[in-house]
Amino acid sequence: MTSRLAQRIEAAKAEGRAALIAYLPVGYPDVEGSIEAMVAAVEAGADVIEIGVPYSDPGMDGPVIQEAVEVAVRAGVGLRDVFRAVEAVAAAGAVPVVMTYWNPVERYGVERFADDLAAAGGAGLITPDLIPDEAGEWIAAAERADLDRVFLVAPSSTDARLRSTTAASRGFVYVASTMGVTGARDTVSDAARILVARTREARPGIPLCVGLGVSNGAQAAELAAFADGVIVGSAYVRELLEGRGADGVRALTADLAAGVRRAGVPA
Amino acid sequence: MTTTSPPQPGDLSLPARPGWPDATGHFGIFGGRFVPEALIAALDELTEAYEAMRVDPAFLEEFARLQRDYTGRPSPVTEVPKFAAHAGGARILLKREDLNHTGSHKINNVLGQALLTKRIGKTRVIAETGAGQHGVATATAAALMGLSCTVYMGEADTRRQALNVARMRLLGAEVIPVTTGSRTLKDAINEAFRDWVTNVETTNYVFGTVAGPHPFPAMVRDFQRVIGDEARAQVLEREGRLPDAVLACVGGGSNAIGIFTAFVGDEGVRLVGLEAGGDGVGTGRHAATITGGTPGVLHGARSFLLQDENGQTIESHSISAGLDYPGVGPEHSYLHQIGRAEYRPVTDAEAMEAFALLCRTEGIIPAIESAHALAGALVLGRELGASGAGGRGGEPPLLLVNLSGRGDKDVETASAWFGLGEDAAPTDEDDRAVEEGRGADPGPGLDTHQQPTEGAVSNDQAVAGQDAGETA
Numbered sequence: 001m002t003s004r005l006a007q008r009i010e011a012a013k014a015e016g017r018a019a020l021i022a023y024l025p026v027g028y029p030d031v032e033g034s035i036e037a038m039v040a041a042v043e044a045g046a047d048v049i050e051i052g053v054p055y056s057d058p059g060m061d062g063p064v065i066q067e068a069v070e071v072a073v074r075a076g077v078g079l080r081d082v083f084r085a086v087e088a089v090a091a092a093g094a095v096p097v098v099m100t101y102w103n104p105v106e107r108y109g110v111e112r113f114a115d116d117l118a119a120a121g122g123a124g125l126i127t128p129d130l131i132p133d134e135a136g137e138w139i140a141a142a143e144r145a146d147l148d149r150v151f152l153v154a155p156s157s158t159d160a161r162l163r164s165t166t167a168a169s170r171g172f173v174y175v176a177s178t179m180g181v182t183g184a185r186d187t188v189s190d191a192a193r194i195l196v197a198r199t200r201e202a203r204p205g206i207p208l209c210v211g212l213g214v215s216n217g218a219q220a221a222e223l224a225a226f227a228d229g230v231i232v233g234s235a236y237v238r239e240l241l242e243g244r245g246a247d248g249v250r251a252l253t254a255d256l257a258a259g260v261r262r263a264g265v266p267a
Numbered sequence: 268m269t270t271t272s273p274p275q276p277g278d279l280s281l282p283a284r285p286g287w288p289d290a291t292g293h294f295g296i297f298g299g300r301f302v303p304e305a306l307i308a309a310l311d312e313l314t315e316a317y318e319a320m321r322v323d324p325a326f327l328e329e330f331a332r333l334q335r336d337y338t339g340r341p342s343p344v345t346e347v348p349k350f351a352a353h354a355g356g357a358r359i360l361l362k363r364e365d366l367n368h369t370g371s372h373k374i375n376n377v378l379g380q381a382l383l384t385k386r387i388g389k390t391r392v393i394a395e396t397g398a399g400q401h402g403v404a405t406a407t408a409a410a411l412m413g414l415s416c417t418v419y420m421g422e423a424d425t426r427r428q429a430l431n432v433a434r435m436r437l438l439g440a441e442v443i444p445v446t447t448g449s450r451t452l453k454d455a456i457n458e459a460f461r462d463w464v465t466n467v468e469t470t471n472y473v474f475g476t477v478a479g480p481h482p483f484p485a486m487v488r489d490f491q492r493v494i495g496d497e498a499r500a501q502v503l504e505r506e507g508r509l510p511d512a513v514l515a516c517v518g519g520g521s522n523a524i525g526i527f528t529a530f531v532g533d534e535g536v537r538l539v540g541l542e543a544g545g546d547g548v549g550t551g552r553h554a555a556t557i558t559g560g561t562p563g564v565l566h567g568a569r570s571f572l573l574q575d576e577n578g579q580t581i582e583s584h585s586i587s588a589g590l591d592y593p594g595v596g597p598e599h600s601y602l603h604q605i606g607r608a609e610y611r612p613v614t615d616a617e618a619m620e621a622f623a624l625l626c627r628t629e630g631i632i633p634a635i636e637s638a639h640a641l642a643g644a645l646v647l648g649r650e651l652g653a654s655g656a657g658g659r660g661g662e663p664p665l666l667l668v669n670l671s672g673r674g675d676k677d678v679e680t681a682s683a684w685f686g687l688g689e690d691a692a693p694t695d696e697d698d699r700a701v702e703e704g705r706g707a708d709p710g711p712g713l714d715t716h717q718q719p720t721e722g723a724v725s726n727d728q729a730v731a732g733q734d735a736g737e738t739a
């Protein structure tokens with residue numbers, strides 16, 4: 001009944017650093033290539049892999065992730081491939097958490113999904129378009145299968161919503177640092193620091209991981225000063241889109257892993 | 268049906284608002300909010316502001332004034348007997364939303380949402396559009412109310428509805444062609460949501476149909492229900508009775524909900540939604556979401572949708588850009604589930620046949636979207652005629668069809684479909700013909716296969732206008 005995500009993030013904290021969470025979608029450039037990239041990220045120092053389920057209408061993603069995911073969707077990549085990736089990441093020694101838009105889970109069957117994810121060794125689910133208000137069936141299934149459920153908070157969330165959303169979360173809370181879609185940004189906004197502080201007040205104790213826009217070690221270091229984990233997505237996908245493959249993923253991970261270990265310099 | 272009070276006999280007042288959705292936007296299992304948390308505050312703000320505006324006498328007065336003086340409401344009801352001669356003995360009445368300013372029902376919704384935008388103090392509106400009618404309506408309202416306006420339109424649709432792209436640009440809107448996915452309406456909606464989540468502080472999303480997250484399905488219904496409220500009273504006044512069936516095309520479903528809502532409590536009135544059957548539902552190339560889809564989540568709500576076994580949205584196909592959408596508003600899924608409305612597919616070919624028939628018999632060029640409803644009326648009329656199930660009291664069945672828009676935007680598509688394009692386009696040959704004073708060949712027109720009216724002169728026997736003086 002303890003969260004493996006929370007445990008891993010706490011372990012990083014005990015080392016005096018933030019956790020590094022790497023997002024990669026299953027199926028780009030193909031299923032094998034994506035699993036190789038995930039394993040490379042684990043070997044180079046990622047603590048958690050956020051395993052993306054390809055979806056035809058990724059409303060929260062910017063052009064970089066859209067481009068990769070469209071290839072996977074066209075190739076017919078589905079949840080069976082996702083569970084293979086989960087097994088591979090677990091075997092490589094990181095904690096696998098699945099990130100998915102809601103419809104693929106609803107289509108697969110919520111109960112069946114929870115069972116199969118747990119059986120594959122997955123820790124839980126990040127749901128960018130499922131808010132706790134609509135998540136009754138998922139929360140019940142996750143409870144039964146002992147899975148984490150990671151919901152998002154945003155700069156526009158009211159204090160009341162920060163309380164209800166964090167109360168429904170287990171594992172960590174995904175702090176979406178800016179208003180917008182995924183994609184690398186030059187500056188990590190001040191909004192992230194403010195939102196982390198507000199969320200911490202809403203529910204002290206639950207790990208808070210910041211994502212949206214982080215692309216390099218310097219930004220990771222900046223966030224590591226106040227967040228429990230740093231989530232990097234588009235920058236990883238760009239490595240693959242630009243053909244640098246597992247080597248590119250390893251190099252990026254090394255930079256980010258050094259970043260989360262630097263005593264962050266508040267901007 | 269327990270939540271609406273059916274009107275009492277002789278009571279011509281408007282029926283009540285349906286008892287759905289619930290406070291969180293659910294129509295039974297359908298509807299709700301499946302959106303990123305970042306949008307929840309904006310949706311809450313919209314809901315709250317809308318609930319206050321809805322009952323504000325100042326708003327109601329301004330909205331009524333705009334509908335009357337700007338849109339031209341009430342739109343008339345027109346009986347089309349020569350068209351109905353092909354409908355198995357049924358009588359057909361058209362609710363003329365094609366006569367609204369901007370040419371479709373979309374303006375009804377947009378004026379309401381533009382007023383709401385001003386009320387919440389935002390200065391920019393965004394919209395998605397398929398056929399371009401919602402985009403034109405939004406650009407129009409933005410021009411009227413001094414808002415800046417960006418419209419997302421699938422690149423495929425910018426080509427087949429080029430006239431409307433030009434209209435939007437003339438009205439001062441920015442039109443952004445969307446090149447992701449199927450390059451049609453579904454992808455335009457994705458892009459609009461991405462814009463909204465990024466610019467939500469200044470920007471309101473003027474959603475074009477009764478789909479999307481709460482409060483859009485309920486709010487757009489409220490703005491569109493004027494269609495049915497008017498039509499119900501108009502039919503009662505001229506016929507002294509209600510229609511036997513009300514028919515409308517269903518893309519996202521706003522014109523259909525608009526005309527259905529007033530009749531939902533009238534148990535004897537059949538509600539029939541016509542979906543785009545494309546090449547035929549059996550071919551897989553269609554947009555008949557309820558007929559050929561399954562429940563799931565798309566664009567912020569749970570409803571029927573076209574999806575594969577992995578839960579990926581399947582690209583839809585229809586000759587009609589406004590119906591070419593793999594989802595449908597949640598209230599339609601609910602009306603289908605409880606059996607209050609029925610949904611039927613109409614193929615491209617059937618729709619175009621009805622399109623041509625209305626042009627030729629009644630002098631009305633309908634939008635291709637609306638032609639789906641016309642085709643549905645022909646079929647339903649013949650079914651009722653064949654089964655002997657007439658209208659009430661032995662009268663002929665009375666069908667009310669929502670003519671949701673006019674067909675100017677579709678002239679190119681229709682010309683290509685009927686093979687008029689090449690013949691009708693001016694050629695070098697025509698230039699010479701004009702110089703020689705013979706006039707250009709206008710091509711065969713739609714009536715080459717029609718029987719000439721008895722005693723009338725057929726086109727090829729008739730004297731061309733420019734020669735008339737010589738022989739008379």
Ligand SMILES: Cc1ncc(COP(=O)(O)O)c(C=O)c1O
Pocket residue numbers: 371372397398399400401475476477516517518519520521522523588589590634636637671672673
């Ligand atoms: C004339 C017309 N009718 C119908 C539709 C379909 O939309 P809805 O189903 O929301 O009425 C459109 C959409 O563009 C339209 O332009």
